[in-house]
Amino acid sequence: MPIVYAAIVCGLIAVVYGIITSRQVMSASPGNERMQDIAAAIQEGARAYLGRQYRTIAIVGVVVALIVAYFLGLVSATGFLIGAILSGITGFIGMNVSVKANVRTAEAARTSLQGGLTMAFRSGAITGMLVAGLGLLSIAGFFWYLTGPAGHAPNDRIVIDSLVALAFGASLISIFARLGGGIFTKAADVGADLVGKVEAGIPEDDPRNPATIADNVGDNVGDCAGMAADLFETYVVTLGVTMVSIALLVKADAADLLKLMTLPMLVGGVCIITSIIGTYMVRLGSGQSIMGALYKGFWTTVILSIPAIYFATQYVLGDMHTVIGGAAFLDAATPGLTPEAVAGTGASFTGMALFWCMMIGLALTGALVWITEYYTGTNYRPVRSIAKASETGHGTNVIQGLAVSLESPALPTIVISVAVIATYQLAGVIGIAFGATAMLALAGMVVALDAYGPVTDNAGGIAEMAGLPDDVRHRTDALDAVGNTTKAVTKGYAIGSAALAALVLFGAYTTDLTEFFPNLAVDFSLSNPYVIVGLLLGALLPFSFGAFGMTAVGRAAGSVVEDVRAQFRDDPGIMAGTSRPNYARTVDLVTKAAIKEMIVPSLLPVLAPIAVYFIITAVAGQASGFAALGALLLGVIVSGLFVAISMTSGGGAWDNAKKYIEDGNHGGKGSEAHKAAVTGDTVGDPYKDTAGPAVNPMIKITNIVALLLLAALAAH
């Protein structure tokens, strides 16, 4: 049986798991009528927002699809549409599951912590498995069609371009979803907090706050749908670029190449199975540690994945010690194969080397999880230092939070650097690619851990609004605090894998360049000033992008505050609790603001590489243009890694410092320290949920646009 069928079967298993688990979730009690009313309002808002967001994105998508069709042909345009549509569907399903699971989690949390955890985690697992499963199905199905019925060689240009176009579709949708959802969720959250907690002195999720439904809608459209689209994109890009880099760099005959190109898909497939097994291990122990329960699932998946990956590799390659793509296959006379490209493939590598690269990928994932927990968990120095600094006021809270934020990229950068060097020494650029693939193979489990967070956050909101007993809220709060850490984990994981993927994408860029423009001597040396300028302009992008995101949230949150103030002023019955606020008006306001604000920054990474190439080419010639563009791709990752990690870890730390104080430390709720911590949390919100995570798809888009630009320039 061709290996690609096995990958497709694993993808289908993920979908079946999703359907079965959905039924389990749906069969649980949705609580009393009041709870269902609230849940319905959230559902309605979330669907309305997502519908409008997708309609807007669809316009951009159709335009881009036409451009892709014009420059690269119909097959690539089809790839683009598959990636785009499935990315959208993933987000849509993720949102739909979570708006149904939230109320059921609240209901289950009435009985026990385990009940709430199970319900929330199951719904997260559905999203997780669909992200991985649909991602795998899209790549494997498309690849099967191209190399099977369509009859193309695995390293045919049309296969490569189509895989890149597929990744582009996923990335383009996901940046809109991440950013639009991120702006929505944080504008509503910040606005609700400012006017509710700070001004009116009412607790979070108080039903008298007109912004409270919008806040809960935001959890679903941003933290759930946006995140799912983002991770779908990461999955598709990582597997896709691994396959593309094999096609471009490894010199082997078509049959061997085909085998090697299916390996990433099979690894993705077997890890879906280990992830599904892992989900059944998520159970509270005697210590009632929620993080411990989640870790049980995570580590089960990691440990089972070790033999699974080994046997998958052995199954595909046969002998693990045969040299692949090595000296025997390398032919320095092959047109377009420069010495650098040869070096980039690794002098030679074996199946064992690839296996070890994937083990390094798993180890890097574990290390990033641990580091993120250290920076965002309530048990360690960083969060506690922010909590302590809150005692001396808003200013010191924010200063210490920024200090933690700036500090947090250090360890991730070092472990990523070690992983890059180790995988490269084992198997060159292909080794780096397989390291990234192994990381993403765990996506099903990692997304499950993340997607459970917004469900518990919503459940807490519903419990509060429906007036459920305090212990329900305590349980959902405990679940939610861990959710802050797991959310930060996913982001660190996504950006860490993006660093590896970006290096592989750069390898693909240089290889394409020598292939398309064999007579152009492009100097990528650091002593070329166009390289420096490219690095600087690339490094600028995450900063400017972050500025757009922060400004958008600030502006939209400001209008939420004004809307809520107006509602309180026009109808004093709202605060008295006698009349119901106009929730829909606030939801509608945030919807419009988020859609409006997401357009320009999302286009920045699409247009910037094109602009830089054409401007530098006009000034200094095509070789300089390509050098600057290549350097821009690395500049984006060099600063993007730091911007993204510092924002997501810093934001998570701020949030949990507030929760740590709310647990009764440094004066507890209502103290001056708590007020300062609320300010820090507010600042951290757009850091961690809007600007920071959107850097990940941004990095990929920049790289993919460059690859497509090359292909388009070569074709025309």
Add this chain to the structure above:
Amino acid sequence: MPIVYAAIVCGLIAVVYGIITSRQVMSASPGNERMQDIAAAIQEGARAYLGRQYRTIAIVGVVVALIVAYFLGLVSATGFLIGAILSGITGFIGMNVSVKANVRTAEAARTSLQGGLTMAFRSGAITGMLVAGLGLLSIAGFFWYLTGPAGHAPNDRIVIDSLVALAFGASLISIFARLGGGIFTKAADVGADLVGKVEAGIPEDDPRNPATIADNVGDNVGDCAGMAADLFETYVVTLGVTMVSIALLVKADAADLLKLMTLPMLVGGVCIITSIIGTYMVRLGSGQSIMGALYKGFWTTVILSIPAIYFATQYVLGDMHTVIGGAAFLDAATPGLTPEAVAGTGASFTGMALFWCMMIGLALTGALVWITEYYTGTNYRPVRSIAKASETGHGTNVIQGLAVSLESPALPTIVISVAVIATYQLAGVIGIAFGATAMLALAGMVVALDAYGPVTDNAGGIAEMAGLPDDVRHRTDALDAVGNTTKAVTKGYAIGSAALAALVLFGAYTTDLTEFFPNLAVDFSLSNPYVIVGLLLGALLPFSFGAFGMTAVGRAAGSVVEDVRAQFRDDPGIMAGTSRPNYARTVDLVTKAAIKEMIVPSLLPVLAPIAVYFIITAVAGQASGFAALGALLLGVIVSGLFVAISMTSGGGAWDNAKKYIEDGNHGGKGSEAHKAAVTGDTVGDPYKDTAGPAVNPMIKITNIVALLLLAALAAH
């Protein structure tokens, strides 16, 4: 007359200007007895701090001098000591002038705004001219000795190493001074604000606040002494690296080389004269615009510098159209001269080309000044958007401030990129170097604009504490608000020139490498993963360094808050105004904290390049080690540029948003918006005065250490 004498004469003129203007300042009335008492307390604190700081730095300095002597010989060690000692002296004189001018400015402001402005600006001009004058004297004097009495050829290794060592001395002292002073000033400022304005509800500089003297001491040791040492370093490094790059890259006979190497010094010299003339143009017009008055001086200097630079270039080179270092001089067979190094010198350049490069340097300075004013001035969108966001609370103030901070590097990066490309196209790396030299030639004027700020800040404090009439405080406040912008300008200017200087330093690094290790093929291409790892680790440094700075200020400010709270608690007479707080205790506490906290982060950029080289060499061989080290040098500037500009512009914008509200907008003093703006100002303080500006010397140190490491490795 040898040109170097002309440069020395110009340096001496600057010193004479300093002495004469000092006498003018000292002859002014120091005010009444109460004012003199306060000023004396500030002087005492500042001298005590600077004494202790220099004793600590001296220990490090002696150790490093011995290391330099061991590896590179006594002449280089002498160069190191000259740089180090003069950097220290510059800071010391700057502080001494400003602690005497502060009280005289307060006294002069009793009469008129013009009186206050003249006094404060004169004292700033003394510091400015001494920075440029002593910087020029140190380089010109040392170069004269080396190429004259000592009889070395201008491109002799000993001359190059000694100039680099001189720069190293200046850089090493200045990073300690910038960081130590920065921690002192902001710990005191933040602590005083938190406990005074926020907790006790007393105004800034209220004499009942025990931290108020420490706050004023900080202005002198941080914003004045630290800044002066930093700009001295920037001056020496920029001129030094320009001369070194000429010696390394330009292939000409000794006499021509000597002439070309003296050109940067003569340009520095003539611009001292134009700067001195500019200082006399600083006068308020009919509109009473302070910024306008300062601009008159600045633009006078810029415009006069255009012909001055032209005639200096013509005087040195004779015919402006003769091709220098061009094809006629290039000998591809010269050992160690790789094709890249030839390309790096520019195919050929003329005196006219160098002149245009220097004009680009002046234009870049003007552009950076304008951009910084836009981002930090109260008349433009950024500051006003922060002020507006303050209406909805602390959280939105900080979010908008961070948004402005993230946005602010965009325009500077673009104009710097344009300048790099334009100067490179005119005259290669030498062109970039001359662009940077022209920027720094204006240092006398730019430092004058900056150093006037802390004097007016202090004057305001003295006026408040001495109970002078309100209109005096209004005048000093108006002067101080402009000071926030000019302070940000200097930092943007320093970091902008650092970006150019870092490219030149990288050119020196690669040239040295081929000279010292001609048989080692070092691959600086972006497709080398060790280059990527080097870029990532280099980009990490400014983030980690920033984290250290922010943490240090947060921690030290926290202990100030606790000390002040204890003083209020132990003696209720302080708040009642019947007993005097123990100012000295707070000064002493901040002194100890600042000295302790500055050590580790200052050593980070010294040790990181050495560690990266040895670790990567151990893992992957010397060629990879050098590649990673080279990439690290560019990684530092790539992220350092953004970290530094975002912090200094963001911090300045926060500070002026507060002042804009205090001017009666958005509710004015005491409103909720004002409270939020105070939080933003507090957060911005360590951003703009501690972490941000210290990135500039950090970038240089990293680069210089790499050059010295190369020389040491080659010699041993």
